[in-house]
Amino acid sequence: MSNLPLILFLVLFFIIVVPISVLIIVLVIKNKNQSWKGEIIDKLISNKKDFDTDREETFYTVKIKIDTGKEFNMAVDKNRYDQWNKGDRLEKVKGENWPKKIS
Numbered sequence: 001m002s003n004l005p006l007i008l009f010l011v012l013f014f015i016i017v018v019p020i021s022v023l024i025i026v027l028v029i030k031n032k033n034q035s036w037k038g039e040i041i042d043k044l045i046s047n048k049k050d051f052d053t054d055r056e057e058t059f060y061t062v063k064i065k066i067d068t069g070k071e072f073n074m075a076v077d078k079n080r081y082d083q084w085n086k087g088d089r090l091e092k093v094k095g096e097n098w099p100k101k102i103s
Contacts (some may be wrong), residue, residue: 038066
């Protein structure tokens, strides 16, 4: 029997699945190692429509300015979006996935 299908499967597995898995693990570890304090300076909602299924998705984003002056956007779920307001202070503690509202 030919081992060609098995070899092709393993090659594709190591070319596609392994790098994507490593990338996800690196991003999660990088996120957990961050710590910062900052303030929400803006809240954004964007809607996108999938033209294949006509399904509309809503994305929630908060713009944060950390105490060092750097600004970045953070995608959040609807619950956090509703609970957090402009001007709220957030603290991201090293080892945790999400920042917490501190005021």
